[in-house]
Amino acid sequence: MRVLYLAFLCVLMSSFTTWETNFDKALHTAKSEHKFLLLNFSGSDWCGPCIKMHADFFESADFKAYAENKLVLVNADFPRQKKNQLSKELQKQNDHLADSYNSNGSFPLTVLLNADGKVIKAWDGLPKMSVPEFVDDIKNTIAEIK
Secondary structure, eight states, rough: HHHHHHHHHHHHHSOOEEEOOHHHHHHHHHHTTTTTEEEEEEEETOOOHHHHHIIIISHHHHHHHHHHHHEEEEEEEOOOOOGGGGOOOHHHHHHHHHHHHOTTOSSEEEEOOTTTTEEEEEESOOSSSOOOHHHHHHHHHHHOOO
16 A cells, blocks of 8 residues: 555656645636636545546546646545644645535545536546546536536
8 A cells, every 4th residue: 555655646746737735726726727627536545546546547648638738636635644644724625625525525536627616527436438538528528618
């Protein structure tokens, strides 16, 4: 499990795709840049499907190429190990996000939001599609709104 957690950390720190943890800042960026938000609920040190989603989907070249100019990425993490605890402020924010967007406590849960924070679509669990299909699903969902 430790290896998976380290792999997840590397994923979050890798270049090109930046995952914001401050939701208000992400909303502001989405509004000012006319982008959509992709909010991902994860358990970085205990949820195997969450770790797999970040490694296989969010770190893929297809996803990065699309997300770089079209999405603001937000990670709401819920680690369980004491050594990975979030600040009280960040934990409070993530709890509020879970109350608003993930009341069932699903992990992973990925939610596409408009710049006003309105839910456009959600993917519960690890998507049962290829990465290109997932990216196309996001693209098509956004295209239907515009």
